Amino acid sequence: MALLELDDLTKRYGGIVAVDHVTMRIEAGEVRAVIGPNGAGKTSLFHLITGVVKATEGSVRFADQDVSALPAHVRCQRGMSRTFQLTSLFPEMSARENTRLAAQARDAKRWMPLGGGAVFQSAAQRGDAALERLGLTHVAGRPAGLLSHGDQRLLEVAMALAQQPRLLLLDEPTQGLSVEETAQAVEVLSALFASGELTVLLVEHDMEVVFRLAHKITVLHRGSVIADGDPDTVKADEGVQNAYLGGFA
Amino acid sequence: MRLLLAAAALLALLPFGLPPYAMTLLTEALILGLFAMSLDLMVGYARLISFGHAAAYGFGAYASGNFLLHTSMPLPCAVLLAGLLGGIVAIGVGWVCTQATGISFSMLTLAYAQLLYAVAFKWTPVTGASDGLAGIPRNPGPFGVTWWSTHAGFYYLTLAFLLGAFVFCRQLVRSPFGAVLRGIRENEAKTIALGYNTRRYKIAIVAISFGVAGLAGALYAPFAGFANTELLFWLLSGQVLIMVIVGGAGTLVGPVLGAMFFLYVQQKLSSYTDSWALFFGVIFILFVLFMPEGIWGLIQSRFKQKTV
Numbered sequence: 001m002a003l004l005e006l007d008d009l010t011k012r013y014g015g016i017v018a019v020d021h022v023t024m025r026i027e028a029g030e031v032r033a034v035i036g037p038n039g040a041g042k043t044s045l046f047h048l049i050t051g052v053v054k055a056t057e058g059s060v061r062f063a064d065q066d067v068s069a070l071p072a073h074v075r076c077q078r079g080m081s082r083t084f085q086l087t088s089l090f091p092e093m094s095a096r097e098n099t100r101l102a103a104q105a106r107d108a109k110r111w112m113p114l115g116g117g118a119v120f121q122s123a124a125q126r127g128d129a130a131l132e133r134l135g136l137t138h139v140a141g142r143p144a145g146l147l148s149h150g151d152q153r154l155l156e157v158a159m160a161l162a163q164q165p166r167l168l169l170l171d172e173p174t175q176g177l178s179v180e181e182t183a184q185a186v187e188v189l190s191a192l193f194a195s196g197e198l199t200v201l202l203v204e205h206d207m208e209v210v211f212r213l214a215h216k217i218t219v220l221h222r223g224s225v226i227a228d229g230d231p232d233t234v235k236a237d238e239g240v241q242n243a244y245l246g247g248f249a
Numbered sequence: 250m251r252l253l254l255a256a257a258a259l260l261a262l263l264p265f266g267l268p269p270y271a272m273t274l275l276t277e278a279l280i281l282g283l284f285a286m287s288l289d290l291m292v293g294y295a296r297l298i299s300f301g302h303a304a305a306y307g308f309g310a311y312a313s314g315n316f317l318l319h320t321s322m323p324l325p326c327a328v329l330l331a332g333l334l335g336g337i338v339a340i341g342v343g344w345v346c347t348q349a350t351g352i353s354f355s356m357l358t359l360a361y362a363q364l365l366y367a368v369a370f371k372w373t374p375v376t377g378a379s380d381g382l383a384g385i386p387r388n389p390g391p392f393g394v395t396w397w398s399t400h401a402g403f404y405y406l407t408l409a410f411l412l413g414a415f416v417f418c419r420q421l422v423r424s425p426f427g428a429v430l431r432g433i434r435e436n437e438a439k440t441i442a443l444g445y446n447t448r449r450y451k452i453a454i455v456a457i458s459f460g461v462a463g464l465a466g467a468l469y470a471p472f473a474g475f476a477n478t479e480l481l482f483w484l485l486s487g488q489v490l491i492m493v494i495v496g497g498a499g500t501l502v503g504p505v506l507g508a509m510f511f512l513y514v515q516q517k518l519s520s521y522t523d524s525w526a527l528f529f530g531v532i533f534i535l536f537v538l539f540m541p542e543g544i545w546g547l548i549q550s551r552f553k554q555k556t557v
């Protein structure tokens with residue numbers, strides 16, 4: 001059974017169709033990349049899946065339930081955790097506090113107004129584990145706003161991971177990184193995905209990154225899916241070559 | 250922590266060394282300190298700027314004034330009940346105001362305060378209209394307990410409320426709930442994306458903040474013996490915001506110091522000139538420019554330097 005199913009998902013802004021009848025299935029344990037040129041609707045698709053924006057038509061099914069009508073924070077509670085295209089952190093809190101607050105969101109007693117030592121403790125445990133998996137333990141005590149850009153990108157992934165999500169959504173995880181930083185981030189991420197316990201949907205610009213990380217690739221062009229399959233099939237696809245890859249492979 | 254205990258002990262001993270006039274001033278400072286501390290919960294911890302905090306203060310004052318005038322409810326009960334009532338009403342206020350964010354939120358809080366201000370002028374049976382409520386008594390408790398009706402007694406009652414509220418607020422901001430508030434302060438979109446229903450947290454902190462401000466107002470009515478529409482006026486909302494910023498937002502202690510400082514400077518300056526507010530405005534600007542951490546921030550950095 002697919003973990004995430006998109007059916008005829010469409011988003012119109014007035015006359016502009018940002019996402020055009022997209023149908024997609026993501027199986028548990030899969031690492032899927034969505035690629036496409038600028039303005040292809042990748043980020044819009046992300047917003048529709050996570051509930052930041054409501055679809056004009058079509059449905060989003062997550063873990064066998066229709067979540068189309070649910071607001072973003074409820075979908076997150078069901079097990080979707082995301083990162084943002086532009087780094088979004090709590091800059092004055094330490095890296096550890098960032099992951100702790102992320103993990104706390106998954107605790108039934110996250111709202112406790114008094115006491116709550118146990119809530120903090122278990123959240124900190126999950127947060128620290130996530131920091132370690134992304135190799136950030138050495139900067140855990142530093143304010144997030146003072147970390148290097150590369151570490152900030154990874155910290156955002158750590159925050160999502162600390163929530164122990166069923167579906168991890170990464171919006172351009174290497175956006176704005178230098179060549180070396182990108183190589184490092186890809187190293188860390190591929191080690192993370194190698195375990196096979198995560199289901200990942202990632203939007204990415206950098207083709208090298210995509211072909212290193214993804215098991216399957218969906219190509220968007222002007223809001224609709226023009227190809228779908230494993231990396232080699234997609235690379236060989238003529239339509240994709242014309243629309244996007246421009247002879248990359 | 251040790252510093253705070255010392256401060257509490259000092260405040261408890263002060264009645265033995267001060268003339269009655271100074272005691273009155275100090276009591277008022279503590280009441281305003283409680284008021285400023287309540288606003289700090291919103292401003293300092295959730296970055297929710299209330300321009301209408303006088304609404305909560307005036308509401309508390311009129312509520313306790315009515316309880317004390319028309320029932321034989323003991324003074325501390327009247328104060329507590331007025332604060333509780335203010336907090337419950339503020340759930341609705343918070344629900345309306347948090348429809349908006351940023352400056353629009355602030356404007357809605359101001360609108361609510363101005364609404365109460367207008368109502369207070371018309372609803373004569375409850376508010377006494379422009380005359381206000383006068384002769385508000387300090388009702389005794391059961392078995393003839395009256396210790397809070399004296400100067401020193403009322404001071405201790407106020408101090409007890411301030412310390413109790415402080416301990417409560419400190420627990421609150423250090424709890425998981427408080428951690429989410431800080432998340433909202435730093436990056437609300439991210440807090441939502443992490444799965445928090447931030448609106449509920451904002452409504453809750455508005456209600457708690459207004460409730461504590463209501464306690465302060467409810468203490469003021471029997472302290473001054475009257476309640477009038479000035480307690481609901483926007484000028485007071487502005488002044489309490491200044492106390493928070495001058496004292497140091499996001500520290501709870503700072504705003505109490507800010508209130509004391511404000512009252513002290515007001516007393517000193519107003520004996521020289523009627524336009525004392527002008528000079529205080531200059532002081533405020535200097536604080537914002539050169540000491541954004543406020544008085545408490547200054548004290549803390551001094552302490553750290555010494556201990557290093």
